[in-house]
Amino acid sequence: MGGGPTRRPVIAIAGLACETSTFSPSKTLAPAFHPKRGQDIIQKYPFLHPGTPLSSLAEWKGALIGHALPGGIVTREAFEELTGEIVSRLQETVATSAALDGLWFDIHGAMCVEGLDDVEAELLRRVREAVGKDVIVSASMDLHGNVSRELAHGCDLITCYRMAPHEDTMETKERACRNLVELLVQKERRRPIKAWIPVPILLPGEQTSTRVEPAKHIYAAVPEVETIGGVIDAAIWVGYAWADEPRNRGAVVVTGWDEKVVVESAEKLAKLFWDARKDFVFVAPHGSFKECLDAALSSKSRPYFISDSGDNPTAGGSGDMTWGLTKLLARPEFKDASGPTVIYASVPGPKAVHTAIEAGIGAIITVTAGAEVDNIHSGPLTMTGRVHSIKHGDKDALIEVVLQVGSVFAILTELRKPYHHEKDFTNLNLRPRSADIVIVKIGYLEPELYDMAKDWMLALTPGGVDQDLERLGHHRIRRPIWPFNKTFEKSPDLSARIIAMSNKPLTGPDE
Incomplete structure (x- = not known):
């Protein structure tokens, strides 16, 4: 993974994950997340166990992670309880470590909380307040998550699964950690360039399985992009179809060091996704x-x-x-x-x-x-x-x-x-x-x-x-969006937006 400073970078681990339907009457409470803390987090992930390359190259500090079975909306009380503990544990890590260099943000991307929109971006905002602006954040996500402009802004590195069903869950999480370590051990720590493109498509997973076309060839293009010089990671999100928030839609993010390559790669993937929109069908009869x-x-x-x-x-x-x-x-x-x-x-x-x-x-x-x-x-x-x-x-x-x-x-x-x-x-x-x-x-x-x-x-x-999305009654998603809208007055803007990390809040629309 290359040379670097003699001091091993210190990396914290935190995140909450719950795929949440806003059309279900059920509620998700704090115990449903089965939170893990400290060393229990390290034990959960084999690629961080003692003796593995990642464990030898960095010092890993588990704060709190919680992965709930998908369900109804998360109560505000549950979110505040778990987020409060994440923040306090991260503050303790900052106070007791010589330095905190990185954070692995272990999330799903489709969690909804009472009274909040785009909650993963809100969680990351609070995390950043606890760890400071200089900490490098690498997020791993489900491809059925949502990537808003704010979430892309808050992360330095971001990736997601490339298979549905998700047979590459551990591989994806390990990739997020490996990308983070490789960045941190460089002599000059630069923040990579991020090209983000929202794609106005919102489909259920049962129409976007990577076992069959067109998702099969679309996702096959992702690792090909990753092999291009100047690219760190490429990812396509299908989005989560059973929640009704403005962020619910497809997205592409490519990260790397060469702006021209990153932009061209992101636009290529976004066009590939958009051009196939009419070809998505259910994975089975x-x-x-x-x-x-x-x-x-x-x-x-x-x-x-x-x-x-x-x-x-x-x-x-x-x-x-x-x-x-x-x-x-x-x-x-x-x-x-x-x-x-x-x-x-x-x-x-x-x-x-x-x-x-x-x-x-x-x-x-x-x-x-x-x-x-x-x-x-x-x-x-x-x-x-x-x-x-x-x-x-x-x-x-x-x-x-x-x-x-x-x-x-x-x-x-x-x-x-x-x-x-x-x-x-x-x-x-x-x-x-x-x-x-x-x-x-x-x-x-x-x-x-x-x-x-x-x-x-x-x-x-x-x-x-x-699975019949149109009978659910979405009213807050951004329109026009396929397949809710079959015609578009003009072609969607699939040009790459360069999202730079800074101390200043984002301004302008999330589009």
């Missing part, structure tokens, strides 16, 4: 929930996966809607235990779970679950079935129960949980590979589910992360 069930029943492919996408808890849905399970149990094909085997994941129901525990495995019980938070489209669901299995100790669900109702094995949880791995099912004495149909509250299938599925469809179901 899609239809109504009924159409997906009909297709699964008529198919010979087993297991057949269906995404109940509108209440996806890993995109910001509340996770406790009963709409899908209610429709499923109403189908005559599944009324009898001899019908097609269906696994449904999942619906929270704390009282139902504890009733099942008291009754025990094998017992026939009648319970009511779901819709304690989100009852906009359907209310609590009452069902009678046999307790198939019980599991304690899950980090998200806490307790899980499987209730067999006819031929449907419905997973009920104490708290909401995403189901992304085969072990999530096998630990509950379920065999997804042997099932006829597996229905999961998810958008595009995560890698293990994708590998298990012999065929699948995306169900366009209602909820806080409805």
Whole structure:
């Protein structure tokens, strides 16, 4: 990573992450972030463990990070509590260190907080007040985050995932840290040039998966740009479609040392993204929930996966809607235990779970679950079935129960949980590979589910992360924006804006 001063640079770590739907009625509280502090942060990231190159080249100081399961808006109280602790811990680090050289800003980019817009920029503003203007900040983000002009201004280095599903999460975070260290060990510490371009496109992740075109070739161009001399990093953000703030849109940022190269590279990527806007389609065959069930029943492919996408808890849905399970149990094909085997994941129901525990495995019980938070489209669901299995100790669900109702094995949880791995099912004495149909509250299938599925469809179901964006009712996003607006009076300005770090506040519109 090059030579540098004999003193190792000191780098703090801080950030909050929560993908937040403003169309979900749920609220995210401070405990949901499962905050980590100090050495626990270092342990979380293998690339910072003792003996690794990054650990030997810099001294890492964990302040506080918190990563919440996606959900509804973060309460102001939760944000102020966690941000206050981040600031105080950073102030302590500054006071007790010979110098603080850098900060890794570990965020998602789509968090919304009551009463605040562009909250990651606000968090960074407070962080900068604590650590001082000379500290170099490197941010790592989800490609479904949002990069406003203010956030780009506050960071010196910024990058995001290049894969959706996000199989490169750790690789991206390590890249953000490596870029930071490489800058700090230089004899002359210069702030790199940042070219930022907002792109007026706002699409759901299920239309922008890098598994398929056009996102596949768009994101393939990113590492190619990075190899150009004078470029440090290049990144494209799709933006987050299920929140309603002016910052919600696509963006491109290229950082480097050669202004001409950085500008040309950013404009090339922005044009590539914009020119492909009409080519984005859903990552899989899609239809109504009924159409997906009909297709699964008529198919010979087993297991057949269906995404109940509108209440996806890993995109910001509340996770406790009963709409899908209610429709499923109403189908005559599944009324009898001899019908097609269906696994449904999942619906929270704390009282139902504890009733099942008291009754025990094998017992026939009648319970009511779901819709304690989100009852906009359907209310609590009452069902009678046999307790198939019980599991304690899950980090998200806490307790899980499987209730067999006819031929449907419905997973009920104490708290909401995403189901992304085969072990999530096998630990509950379920065999997804042997099932006829597996229905999961998810958008595009995560890698293990994708590998298990012999065929699948995306169900366009209602909820806080409805894939039919236009029926959600956005009214604060910047317009015109594709696909909300199909025609533009004039072509969007895709010229690069050079965003320089300074002590002066930004002026002018964020466009």
